[in-house]
Amino acid sequence: MNEDDLIRWLKRRARGQGGERIGDDAAILPAGGPWVTTVDCQIENVHFFSGTDPAQVARRLLAVNLSDLAAMGAEPAYAFLALSAPSSFDFKRFFEGFLEGCEAYRVELSGGDLSTQPTVTAALTLIGKPFPDGRFLERGGARPGHRLWLGGSVGESAVGLALIRLGACLRENRVDLTALGRLGPEASATAAQCVMRHLRPEPQLELGRRLATTRRQGAAIDISDGLAKDVHRLCRASGIGAVIEADALPEPAGWSELEPLVDEPWLHSALGGGEDYVLCFTLPAREEAPSELGARPIGEICRGHRVMLRQRGQLRELPPSGWDHLARDRGPHLDG
Amino acid sequence: MNEDDLIRWLKRRARGQGGERIGDDAAILPAGGPWVTTVDCQIENVHFFSGTDPAQVARRLLAVNLSDLAAMGAEPAYAFLALSAPSSFDFKRFFEGFLEGCEAYRVELSGGDLSTQPTVTAALTLIGKPFPDGRFLERGGARPGHRLWLGGSVGESAVGLALIRLGACLRENRVDLTALGRLGPEASATAAQCVMRHLRPEPQLELGRRLATTRRQGAAIDISDGLAKDVHRLCRASGIGAVIEADALPEPAGWSELEPLVDEPWLHSALGGGEDYVLCFTLPAREEAPSELGARPIGEICRGHRVMLRQRGQLRELPPSGWDHLARDRGPHLDG
Numbered sequence: 001m002n003e004d005d006l007i008r009w010l011k012r013r014a015r016g017q018g019g020e021r022i023g024d025d026a027a028i029l030p031a032g033g034p035w036v037t038t039v040d041c042q043i044e045n046v047h048f049f050s051g052t053d054p055a056q057v058a059r060r061l062l063a064v065n066l067s068d069l070a071a072m073g074a075e076p077a078y079a080f081l082a083l084s085a086p087s088s089f090d091f092k093r094f095f096e097g098f099l100e101g102c103e104a105y106r107v108e109l110s111g112g113d114l115s116t117q118p119t120v121t122a123a124l125t126l127i128g129k130p131f132p133d134g135r136f137l138e139r140g141g142a143r144p145g146h147r148l149w150l151g152g153s154v155g156e157s158a159v160g161l162a163l164i165r166l167g168a169c170l171r172e173n174r175v176d177l178t179a180l181g182r183l184g185p186e187a188s189a190t191a192a193q194c195v196m197r198h199l200r201p202e203p204q205l206e207l208g209r210r211l212a213t214t215r216r217q218g219a220a221i222d223i224s225d226g227l228a229k230d231v232h233r234l235c236r237a238s239g240i241g242a243v244i245e246a247d248a249l250p251e252p253a254g255w256s257e258l259e260p261l262v263d264e265p266w267l268h269s270a271l272g273g274g275e276d277y278v279l280c281f282t283l284p285a286r287e288e289a290p291s292e293l294g295a296r297p298i299g300e301i302c303r304g305h306r307v308m309l310r311q312r313g314q315l316r317e318l319p320p321s322g323w324d325h326l327a328r329d330r331g332p333h334l335d336g
Numbered sequence: 337m338n339e340d341d342l343i344r345w346l347k348r349r350a351r352g353q354g355g356e357r358i359g360d361d362a363a364i365l366p367a368g369g370p371w372v373t374t375v376d377c378q379i380e381n382v383h384f385f386s387g388t389d390p391a392q393v394a395r396r397l398l399a400v401n402l403s404d405l406a407a408m409g410a411e412p413a414y415a416f417l418a419l420s421a422p423s424s425f426d427f428k429r430f431f432e433g434f435l436e437g438c439e440a441y442r443v444e445l446s447g448g449d450l451s452t453q454p455t456v457t458a459a460l461t462l463i464g465k466p467f468p469d470g471r472f473l474e475r476g477g478a479r480p481g482h483r484l485w486l487g488g489s490v491g492e493s494a495v496g497l498a499l500i501r502l503g504a505c506l507r508e509n510r511v512d513l514t515a516l517g518r519l520g521p522e523a524s525a526t527a528a529q530c531v532m533r534h535l536r537p538e539p540q541l542e543l544g545r546r547l548a549t550t551r552r553q554g555a556a557i558d559i560s561d562g563l564a565k566d567v568h569r570l571c572r573a574s575g576i577g578a579v580i581e582a583d584a585l586p587e588p589a590g591w592s593e594l595e596p597l598v599d600e601p602w603l604h605s606a607l608g609g610g611e612d613y614v615l616c617f618t619l620p621a622r623e624e625a626p627s628e629l630g631a632r633p634i635g636e637i638c639r640g641h642r643v644m645l646r647q648r649g650q651l652r653e654l655p656p657s658g659w660d661h662l663a664r665d666r667g668p669h670l671d672g
Binding site for chain 1: 359360361363364365366367368369370371372373374375376377379381382383405407408410414416417418420446447448449451452453454455457459461463464472474475476556557558656
């Protein structure tokens, strides 16, 4: 199938999902706005292992980008995809996975670019708009006295990656842990959850919508490069400091069996792992966040510019020890 | 320099050019529109040779994307860049080149994504808006009786690439043809022009603006994958056919000396070379296009769905023999 044939197929397949906009030199989008726009990549051997199901790569690409829109409190609208891969790559399977995701999250695939290169590289641009009666969220809105919240647990995705390196995998939508040896039921359930969190992140769009439509103050960011690093970013943007409670980041059930496999303390993964794709946000102290959407308080915002960790009653400074995208070249890592 | 340092440097460097929007999870763009959006890539060893000056890669990336906006008759507004490269890559030099281009074309670099991978891969999303009193151009507006126009010459970029393969290169803004052996003055001038056309395409934004603001009928496309292929696309989108006059694609001066080097007839490069980045458009027969911007008539639109070439009085069907992005994996080619 050549490029024009693939584009014709795609226009048909994506009819009603933006496909009618595909095929000119650029796509025309209606007047409106304000808009938010974000770009993120998934690259073979950086963000996923060679040989990963193309549909799986596509869904993850969409999810990690949608997480940025969730952190802005924006409603997804349009997607533009730049995809380059070897000519043997199953482009159709990629697009099937991508369009399923687009349908679930009501995104229209409105244009893109295809080319061949040895390494599968997908860059996605998403354009979002405000929810009705919503305001965009930003990193710079945290104030002393706010509480710091997380939209879910962190650390599981990094542990999931470590387990995948040890041979855990997904077979027909079920996690196969055989390669890890015997595990008790709690450790097995946690391990399976970690693998799924890594491979199938779920963007917190509903939490973003709730925050954007109900609160009047606060900051938000999504945790892609590790809690420590992303809280540092939020604090820097807001000109404040923060205290994180280690007790708010508890070990999951069965961790004592998994720690020897992963060879890192739980708190390292929770603070520095990354690829969690949960929202981190602040609210005035008297406001509660929706716990039914996974929100839990993990600390508070204070004056100054330092990020501290309170553990067993002791305060210590927390370095921004998340992943640095430019510091190293190596296999799939914890990159957002 | 790590990622956060680079982004801080970039925010400062791009101040007044969109830099104030960089650094949140997504960039907020003002309400307005309608908008046009396009995405295009430049990939090492696909669109440019390994070792090319990063500033040069950046300028070319911007130019080929702007050519898509020119073909839509849109005014450039915002850029979003996904850049992945080895950690040894000179990211700063890339951004210096990119921002120089942004300044020249009044584009704001408003966000992006950075990561490391072995192959330099840059995907650019551009968002444009209508010119004041302008209408967007589209591929589907060609009608029987229109004349077919080109915004400049085609074929030179493909010849330039062939000459670069033979050792021609750019040194401090001058084309060095030493590797090609002795050439007469006309052939030298043509060869230098071809190399520049390949390395430094110039998007026809002013021609796009003129067409968008003055004409009421017609179609437009930019020639990125070869004249034959892109005219086929325009015809398919408009539901019509076309006749191209071979005499309107004359050999450049000194061609007899260059043809043995390039080893392809001129007309092959002109029809199938690609990466020309000139506009191809149609106008009602009585309307003239601005010749001071390089526009020249090359044929006419007719009923049916075939694209024909008239050469020495003979009509023959012209296959869409431009470059197919998915058909082959090999070194730098003629890809748009």
